[in-house]
Amino acid sequence: MKKRNYIAYGLGDLYGGGSFFIISTFSMYFLINVAGLNPLLAGLVPGFGKIWDSVSDPLMGYISDHTKSRLGRRRVFFLIAILPIAVTFTLLWLPVSCPGQLSTFLYYVVAYLFFYSCSTMVLVPYSALSAEMTLDFTERNRLTGTRMIFSMIATLIGGLVVQPLINAFPSQEQGHLVMGLVFGTLFAVPYLFVFLGTWELPVVQKPLGKEKSVFRNFGSIYQNRSFRIHIIMYICSYAAMDILMAWLKFYLIDYLRRPGFITVGLGTILVSQMAALPLYVALADKRGHAVSYRMGLMLWGLAIAMMAFQTPDSSVVALFINCLLIGGGMSAGVVIPFQLLPFVTDVDTLMTGEHRAGTYAGAMTLIRKLIQGAFVLPMLGLLLNMIGYTPHPADVDLVQSASTIFWLRGLFIVLPLLLILVGIKASTRFPITPESHAILRSELERVEAGGRREDAPERTKTVCQRLTGKPY
Structure with missing residues (x-):
């Protein structure tokens, strides 16, 4: 595999990483302080899209696994989605003037439905593709590592450019709309190059009896x-990241009273996240993904705990160092769960004889959206309402009550820290290592060549049982 192929594949996550980062970081503030929605309604906007996602993500995984096209069962969707990516992302940032809260709420619910449908159509086959471009352990890690580099480039651009771009226009309404247009285009165009620079290995499915229904197929994974362990690790790290990013702007503006630090803080987190990524990829190659994940989350948890000592009078240098450490630890939580996807699908192939990377990618895409849209953002809106947060434009210096500040500060630290600790605990039970994967691949090749499972060496049977959770 050549460098240009790694780069072509990685370009696709400019959309996945960048769009979800911008939504996590800026959408709540936009919906509350620009669109004028009540915090509770603003938090519910993305959540309504999750009802549709609970159908569309499993369905897209099933469709992608069963697509027959001369352009491939994954790559064909990249061409179809180029224009919808640009349009649906822009619609999220269109300021609407509707009579009453309900009409405004309904507009943004529909806009998010369109956005999430488009992202499903693209990201499910895109995530599945890394399992089908190569079977090699190191190449798969490099593909996902390259993907995460581009994801972080997109988030870095978002962190450094979004707020200044919005502020460059006479009104917040104009600034957000232009931002949506610019980034919608940035996310859409690269998929032409993703299509041209990638491929799919031939897949031979085991002859099947009765076809499973879409949802039985989805549930069986x-x-x-x-x-199962992988998903717990994924949920914990991404929920912690989404809470941190969604809460950060409120924390900096309303508690630390440093609105000018938003771009610096985001940029610092994202640059250190990107700088640390090759270290975690290299560690995963040598020691396994679970070790790499734990090392990163330990650093991240320590950095979050250090935020408890930040006050409005703390030095900017101390805050900068804190953000640097957060990004350095968060990097592992971002990259490792996606690196694991091709390997857990190998376990499924051993269990079923099928190649269902699309179904697994659909599950990850659904869970990613549920974390952000049905859990983090609605919870944030509910909590802001409960602690008495008073909405205000970014350029209005409003002092929140002492009680609101207390809860704003405490929840910013406690919620991500709890999730990080659960993720660390789950990783100690994750069974896939470079050694166990080599045994798995050898057994798959033996079985696919006609070998019987009962003839496997005892060591192989033990490893396969640990990986699958079933007698082998």
Whole structure:
């Protein structure tokens, strides 16, 4: 595999990483302080899209696994989605003047439905593709590592450019709309190059009896022990990241009274996140993904705990160092769960004889959206309402009550820290290592060549049982 192929594949996550980062970081503030929605309604906007996602993500995984096209069962969707990516992202930032809260709420619910449908159509086959471009352990890690580099480039651009771009216009309304247009285009165009620079290996499916329904097919993947643990690790790290990013702007403006630090803080987190990524990829290659994940989350948890000592009188240098450490630890939580996807699908192939990377990618895409849209953002809106947060434009210096500040500060630290600790605990049970994966691949090749499972060496049977969670 050549460098240009790694780069072509990685370009696709400019959309996945960048769009979800911008939504996590800026959408709540936009919906509350620009669109004028009540915080509770603003938090519910993305959540309504999750009802549709609970259908569309499993369906897209099933469709992608069963697509027959001369352009491939994954890559064909990249061409279809180029224009919808640009349009649906822009619609999220269109300031509407509707009579009353309900009409405004309904507009943004529909806009998010369109956005999430488009992202499903693209990101499910895109995530599945890394399992089908190569079977090699190191190449798969490099593909996902390259993907995460581009994801972080997109988030870095978002962190450094979004707020200054918005502020460059006479009104917040104009600034957000132009931002949506610019980034919608940035996310859409690269998929032409993703299509041209990638491929799909031939897939030979085991002859099947009765075809599973879409939802039985989707539900069956949770029988895979490796995947169940992987999903817990994924949920914990991404929920912690989404809470941190969604809360950060409120924390800096309303508690630390440093609105000018938003771009610096985001940029610092994202640059250190990107700088640390090759270290975690290299560590995963040598020691396994679980070790790499734990090392990063320990650093991240320590950095979050250090935020408890930040006050409005703290030096900017101390805050900068804190953000640097947060990004350095968060990097592992971002990259490792996506690196694991091709390997847990290998376990599924051993269990079922099928190649269902699309179904697994659909599950990850659904869970990613549920974390952000049905959990983090609605919870944030509910909590802001409960602690008595008073909405205000970014250029209005409003002092929140002492009680609101207390809860704003405490929840910013406690919620991500709890999730990080659960993720660390789950990673100690994750069974896939470079050694166990080599045994798995050898057994897959033996079985696909006609070998019987009962003839496997005892060591192989033990490893396969740990990976699958079922007798082998």
